[in-house]
Amino acid sequence: MSGGSLRVISLNGLLGYGYPRASLERALEMRPDVVGVDAGSTDPGPFYLGAGESFVSEAQVRSDLEPALCATVARGLPLVIGTAGGAGAKPHLDGLVAMVREIARERSLRFRMAVIPAEVSQQTVLAALREGHVTACGPAHELTEEHVRGCTRIVGQMGTEPLIEALEGGADVIVAGRCCDAAIFAAEPIRRGFAPGPALHMGKILECGTLAARPAGANDVLVGTIDAEGFEVTPANPDRRCTPESVAAHSLYEQPDPNCFYEPEGKVDLSEAEFAQADPRAVRVTGSRLERAEQPAVKLEGARLAGFRAITIAGVRDPLVIERLGEIERSVGAAVADAMAGTLAPDEFSARFLRFGIDGVTEGREPAPSPPPREVGLVIDAVAPTQELADRVLKLARSTALHQHFDGRKTTAGNLAFPFSPSDFSGGPVYEFAVYHLMRVEDPRALFPVSLEEVGGR
């Protein structure tokens, strides 16, 4: 502990979103103790966990990672990467570990790497479910064995404990699977004896990079400094600043309750937290407290294959077609169901209209009617059990919609303006979150085994 404080760099909001190299240089001049970066999120939906793919390009991840890895190894600073590959399951973790090894080889780097997987087996979840140790997280459905068995992958969100174990083991670089965002930045402060409440709150603010600053952006470096009384956050980039409002607003970002948030360590209570401008660009936070969880629990995320998608996009200009789109959708649905009879039952597929310009976003949840728009962007979205069937349902729906008759129709050559040929796009597999639940456990560390390896043949 240098002078009773510890400094943590958050590279950016997400590994692969980019950051100015000058910001990293400035942050490194501030003599940090550890560098962290969040590499994933559930925000982009269940596909990436289910399919084992990344939602940022590999080249962009490498472009972000390489300068940070070279700089931290050269300075002997720990680098903590959480939720590798976007979703933190095995293929995501393997991909990022391979990238770290490749950079090390090409740049002749030597370091100790900790790898922490986060996949949880179906057997483990099923056993916990039968014991009554699994509960819904918020408004999620009640979990059944069928949900669990349907998942292609289930991950658990690790907290600070496995990361601390890796740091204790002398890891220079930690590549972790699914990880609580705050834990990435709180692990080293907690390991060094700082209070966990402020450490986790600081982590919660750091995890999105300069999204907590003004101008806001997830693509720049944010620096946190913790001491015995609280913590301070400052953007590395002199063109950005933190304000009490920007930091307080970020404390409650994407959380259901502004007065607290939950981590595996317990409830972080912000009801007494105070946010003050420490210097023109820095904000000091005091008063955040941790109420320890009585029983450790791990949040699980599991994605289940729900079918395959095909879509087409068309414009509509004719006012009568716009007025009658609901009726056209019902006629098309009936015609497609007839054509698919004997192949698919009506509940085995869907073909819906998304009417952008009318109710594409809110699905008609509007208290007041609005005048019809001049044009509508129509997406026809088909989901069926295989790609071939989804393509078939879509092609039927598209050709039927183009020529669908209705009373008073003037557009007898066709109802829709297709901007593209081919008009139809195969969307691939569609997943859904079948598991988003809390699992009580005796020792969370057992789910997240830390393995250490020497990279570059030290």
Place this chain on the structure above:
Amino acid sequence: MRLYDLATTIRSKNAGPFRLTIDLVLPDAGAFARVLASEEMQPERIAALYDVAADDVNVIPFERILTVKVALPRPGASSGAPGDRDVYGCGQHFPLADVDV
């Protein structure tokens, strides 16, 4: 006054794949009090707008930054599931933003 015009920030976002949160940042203490006192901000009214159960809607003030947080289950499908329309939940501040307070 329309909530959209009154609030300086009004943002919706997933709070996990099954829940939405809508943050209303108000310009001054008067606007903050006005929003909290509005009939339109009762959980029952918001539940009706979004077609969800009123018991699952929470309206929580965070006075230090003059913010009112609304948390509710996602109407319709969970994030990214078949039938969803807004994977990140960033367009769901409407219809709430249209209410008169």
